Amino acid sequence: MTKKEKIISWILVIFVGVIALLAISPLVSLFISSLRPSAELIRNGITLSIPWNELSMKNYVNMFQNGGNYWTWYFNSLLISGLTIVLSLFFSSMVGYALAVYKFKGQQLIFILVLLILMVPFEILMLPLYQLMTTLGMIDNYLAVILPMIVAPVAIFFFRQYAIGLPKELMESARIDGCSEYGIYLRVMAPLMLPSFAAMAILQGLGSWNNFLWPLVVLRSNTMFTLPIGLSTLLTPYGNNYDVLIAGSVMTVLPVIILFLFFQRYFISGLAVGGVKG
Structure with a gap:
């Protein structure tokens, strides 16, 4: 591959990577939100922010039990x-x-x-x-x-x-x-x-x-x-x-x-x- 072809190839890879990240971001935000308390969801909605001190598996435990x-x-x-x-x-x-x-x-x-x-x-x-x-x-x-x-x-x-x-x-x-x-x-x-x-x-x-x-x-x-x-x-x-x-x-x-x-x-x-x- 020539230098020009390599540059074009890298640009395409970066472009496709950005599109992939945009496409997967709703799923990531949904998963993060599923680990947050219900009250926190009501206050802030579904976001990409990660409140590490509030994340837990309680929602999944509650879903399996109740x-x-x-x-x-x-x-x-x-x-x-x-x-x-x-x-x-x-x-x-x-x-x-x-x-x-x-x-x-x-x-x-x-x-x-x-x-x-x-x-x-x-x-x-x-x-x-x-x-x-x-x-x-x-x-x-x-x-x-x-x-x-x-x-x-x-x-x-x-x-x-x-x-x-x-x-x-x-x-x-x-x-x-x-x-x-x-x-x-x-x-x-x-x-x-x-x-x-x-x-x-x-x-x-x-x-x-x-x-x-x-x-x-x-x-x-x-x-x-x-x-x-x-x-x-x-x-x-x-x-x-x-x-x-x-x-x-x-x-x-x-x-x-x-x-x-x-x-x-x-x-x-x-x-x-x-x-x-x-």
């Missing part, structure tokens, strides 16, 4: 997000794969409909979805949160774009060997789509984990709430349970970080390939 329904909400979010990820990856990938590799009547029309639905804000779809869930008797049920999310238009579009680049010769070879169409997908093509599965697992999991509006509409019981709804109930006009709220918010971030670390190997390649093929 967290009330917090762990129920945590379990609800884990269950709903886990099922949403698995079902969404399975059904959306099959639809996207079929639109990419098969030629059938109405194929382009279905794809256009997927794109049209992709452009419609979810808030517009909430009323008909709510009426459907009411008719099916699924209000205040896990299924009311999960079912509308398992065939996501964005996931269908992404899997279609990725599957377009899959080698069709493998399909012909599998057919010659007597493999069924479902077998071709599950045994031959799906393993080749692992990067796309990893990328969509992160995106779908993050969306489901942070979903607030739709669960708020269809869930009624306190024991059925997900974490975003449950944590919001801790802030009331009659009292604010900041110790559980802030410590609980820190614990809420952990599954997302774990999910990303688990799939990060394929995440970037899946997004890059799925975004440019077509």
